Amino acid sequence: EAQVTQNPRYLITVTGKKLTVTCSQNMNHEYMSWYRQDPGLGLRQIYYSMNVEVTDKGDVPEGYKVSRKEKRNFPLILESPSPNQTSLYFCASSLFRRGDTQYFGPGTRLTVL
Amino acid sequence: KQEVTQIPAALSVPEGENLVLNCSFTDSAIYNLQWFRQDPGKGLTSLLLIQSSQREQTSGRLNASLDKSSGRSTLYIAASQPGDSATYLCAVSTDKLIFGTGTRLQVFP
Numbered sequence: 001e002a003q004v005t006q007n008p009r010y011l012i013t014v015t016g017k018k019l020t021v022t023c024s025q026n027m028n029h030e031y032m033s034w035y036r037q038d039p040g041l042g043l044r045q046i047y048y049s050m051n052v053e054v055t056d057k058g059d060v061p062e063g064y065k066v067s068r069k070e071k072r073n074f075p076l077i078l079e080s081p082s083p084n085q086t087s088l089y090f091c092a093s094s095l096f097r098r099g100d101t102q103y104f105g106p107g108t109r110l111t112v113l
Numbered sequence: 114k115q116e117v118t119q120i121p122a123a124l125s126v127p128e129g130e131n132l133v134l135n136c137s138f139t140d141s142a143i144y145n146l147q148w149f150r151q152d153p154g155k156g157l158t159s160l161l162l163i164q165s166s167q168r169e170q171t172s173g174r175l176n177a178s179l180d181k182s183s184g185r186s187t188l189y190i191a192a193s194q195p196g197d198s199a200t201y202l203c204a205v206s207t208d209k210l211i212f213g214t215g216t217r218l219q220v221f222p
Contacts, residue, residue, distance in 0.1 A: 043202070044212075045209060090156055099145050101147070101162050102149075
């Protein structure tokens with residue numbers, strides 16, 4: 001089954017404790033991205049990747065890191081999480097670029113205390 | 114700066130009604146527009162993608178139209194069902210993918 005998977009689905013952590021949210025797709029997509037969704041603000045892009053070893057900042061990249069060492073994986077890293085990073089996070093992929101049909105993961109609900 | 118607005122923010126209708134969800138955007142220079150469905154606690158599912166050169170797309174009971182010059186798109190849902198209850202999001206593709214904040218739809222039996 002073609003899908004985007006994220007882990008963990010739920011995470012409660014404390015300020016400053018490094019964490020990684022994994023994202024994997026099995027569709028051989030080149031384009032992958034991370035979004036956060038907050039009430040009243042909608043979905044905002046954090047980082048995106050056009051292909052392996054090619055990443056770029058989205059609209060709200062501060063406090064986040066990403067890497068794209070393999071085509072299928074695009075982990076999101078929070079080196080020192082803060083409470084304002086409490087949010088619902090989505091990973092998405094598409095065949096070549098952001099204008100193609102986007103496939104979303106199920107989301108990761110992160111709470112930073 | 115591209116802004117995407119969806120009206121209404123919430124909508125509650127009885128089963129069987131035909132309904133229209135609206136999406137407006139401020140900059141007509143878009144590659145395409147996508148409509149998504151989001152169920153509580155789940156990710157987004159792509160429903161329809163309309164290229165900038167197209168006027169509409171249809172999938173089953175769903176029909177999406179695009180009027181690029183006026184910066185508007187509508188999602189028409191025919192014969193609504195309780196299973197259509199979800200949040201519907203539109204997104205325009207420029208050099209970024211910009212999302213609206215969604216319309217939360219409830220269809221009651």
